[in-house]
Amino acid sequence: MGEFDLIARHFTRPVRRAVLGVGDDCALLAPTPGMQLAVSSDMLVQGRHFFADVDPEALGHKALAVNLSDLAACGARPLAFTLALALPEADDAWLAALARGLFALADAHSCELVGGDTTRGPLNLCITVFGEVPAGQALLxxxxxxxxxxxxxxxxxxxxxxxxxxxxxxxxxxxxxxxxxxxxxxxxxxxxxxxxxxxxxxxxxxxxxxxxxxxxxxxxxxxxxxxxxxxxxxxxxxxxxxxxxxxxxxxxxxxxxxxxxxxxxxxxxxxxxxxxxxxxxxxxxxxxxxxxxxxxxxxxxxxxxxxxxxxxxxxxxxxxxxxxxxx
Amino acid sequence: MGEFDLIARHFTRPVRRAVLGVGDDCALLAPTPGMQLAVSSDMLVQGRHFFADVDPEALGHKALAVNLSDLAACGARPLAFTLALALPEADDAWLAALARGLFALADAHSCELVGGDTTRGPLNLCITVFGEVPAGQALLxxxxxxxxxxxxxxxxxxxxxxxxxxxxxxxxxxxxxxxxxxxxxxxxxxxxxxxxxxxxxxxxxxxxxxxxxxxxxxxxxxxxxxxxxxxxxxxxxxxxxxxxxxxxxxxxxxxxxxxxxxxxxxxxxxxxxxxxxxxxxxxxxxxxxxxxxxxxxxxxxxxxxxxxxxxxxxxxxxxxxxxxxxx
Missing domain, CATH: 3.90.650.10 (PurM-like C-terminal domain)
Incomplete structure (x- = not known):
């Protein structure tokens, strides 16, 4: 098992609402009949959206918060999210703190991490969030x-x-x-x-x-x-x-x-x-x-x-x- | 209108299948009754997944192809995708070619771009793709x-x-x-x-x-x-x-x-x-x-x-x- 897999472990938890979570080619969600799916993506880049010395726990919070804010603006109820992460190096303590901040907010909104990607590269977090809203009732x-x-x-x-x-x-x-x-x-x-x-x-x-x-x-x-x-x-x-x-x-x-x-x-x-x-x-x-x-x-x-x-x-x-x- | 908005124009097209596409806080998808939603995210980073001098049209193709491949591995039919893009600079011709490669493949699979994000940063493409598969029939x-x-x-x-x-x-x-x-x-x-x-x-x-x-x-x-x-x-x-x-x-x-x-x-x-x-x-x-x-x-x-x-x-x-x- 490589460093890559060890990192992924910080972000792999059993799902409760999704049909299938992290670990296969795709996650599977079972939409509620009559609901529309609201989707939004935000990418956070070091130097543009946060400082290099940012508290990783706060960064985990903010990366999800800005996405949940898009769901809020549509009147949607949060369901799940994916996280793609480019990292210059694998720092276990830093990643543990990032995961802590991310999951604290996710849990507060019953929003599950269902999939993602990890790669080496300049620090970049890309979250796509999914919510649902009764058909025709989204705030536009x-x-x-x-x-x-x-x-x-x-x-x-x-x-x-x-x-x-x-x-x-x-x-x-x-x-x-x-x-x-x-x-x-x-x-x-x-x-x-x-x-x-x-x-x-x-x-x-x-x-x-x-x-x-x-x-x-x-x-x-x-x-x-x-x-x-x-x-x-x-x-x-x-x-x-x-x-x-x-x-x-x-x-x-x-x-x-x-x-x-x-x-x-x-x-x-x-x-x-x-x-x-x-x-x-x-x-x-x-x-x-x-x-x-x-x-x-x-x-x-x-x-x-x-x-x-x-x-x-x-x-x-x-x-x-x-x-x-x-x- | 800033450079930022001009860039987004390369990637904004009317949607045909989704309820709402690019331009609001969220995109809205209407899942087909009885189908489960398959979701996958992949992030492509320069130097790791492609060379700096890559043909942008090929890069647009590949960024979506690797995501469609995840849907294929689940037996899912492609529906839509989001694109988050970090760019070191805004090169109009380069972006036009990227969009060309991306949309040629997307159109071949009736897979719509429904949302995304653009920011300044080291070159990074993060695509999240959505497909659907009859409940219980996904290939795992x-x-x-x-x-x-x-x-x-x-x-x-x-x-x-x-x-x-x-x-x-x-x-x-x-x-x-x-x-x-x-x-x-x-x-x-x-x-x-x-x-x-x-x-x-x-x-x-x-x-x-x-x-x-x-x-x-x-x-x-x-x-x-x-x-x-x-x-x-x-x-x-x-x-x-x-x-x-x-x-x-x-x-x-x-x-x-x-x-x-x-x-x-x-x-x-x-x-x-x-x-x-x-x-x-x-x-x-x-x-x-x-x-x-x-x-x-x-x-x-x-x-x-x-x-x-x-x-x-x-x-x-x-x-x-x-x-x-x-x-």
Missing amino acids: RSGARPGDDVYVSGTLGDARLALEALQGHLTLPAEVLQAARQRLERPTPRVALGQALRGLATSAIDVSDGLLGDLAHVLDRSGVGAVVEIERAIELIAARAYLKSTSSHFDAEVWQRAALAGGDDYELLFTAPAAERQAVQAVAAAVGTPVARIGHIEAVPGLRLVDAAGQTVPHRWRSFDHFGAAG | RSGARPGDDVYVSGTLGDARLALEALQGHLTLPAEVLQAARQRLERPTPRVALGQALRGLATSAIDVSDGLLGDLAHVLDRSGVGAVVEIERAIELIAARAYLKSTSSHFDAEVWQRAALAGGDDYELLFTAPAAERQAVQAVAAAVGTPVARIGHIEAVPGLRLVDAAGQTVPHRWRSFDHFGAAG
């Missing part, structure tokens, strides 16, 4: 309608603040950095919220590349425009609440960049009819994930930012481009 | 029984000979190298044969790491042993037939290494009851893929190689280990 990017409210779950921008602090571009108090870093390294996929929004939200996407860039995808696919109230988005930065009580201050630009173009939030950005405000807050409360209204959909194409007085504010924020610069 | 590695025949489809060892020639370890006549190189760079997944063998083969695997190594997986999972006739395996090297009529000769070791431990063949290695010999040949003829008997399954564990006289031959061949040396 294309359903936003004029008059709908625009909501975002949880908090925004803290992952970006942590990234900028870790890169030395700004300074955060230690306890604020620690909390923000958790958001960067251990994002929480909003899986229960996504399922709870089925039949209520008219569109949804997860905030991976930045609020405005991701909202632009919804607007494109839905053929509509939106107005976003800047202050409402900035209020969702958790670090801002902490820092208000200290002497630390940032330029408005720092806050705006974090909340509007930060990326790596893995919150749900969704739209729902204005008539459903109570219902939206009720399901959010039921699953324990706060949601906030930050704007509304209009028929006129384009994305307008407004200040607290409703005045249009010029902006230059764009989403994270993997082949360009951030922000 | 675990079903080989004493008395079964051992078969392999098509040809063996030519990919390995091409690799050794390209590395300068041996010399092949130009026309022989050209044919062998096709086997290395454009392998043929035995998709129709895999489906035709449902209900007939007792076990199956695809030959990716080398005949003996892959057969060992079947023996392990089935709890049996096997006898393989060396000469029958070597006879399946296409280049050998060509070279017989020329003055070129290799040591027996070269032929054995190629046929028994070569890898990258993507042929089907399968077992079937001796009573089904005619039926096996009939379905193989029906799909136009030759299959040859190379040995049989025994109750005694282990893998024995025998010469034409039935005498046991000592061997040291093992399968390709991605963290060790080949052969």
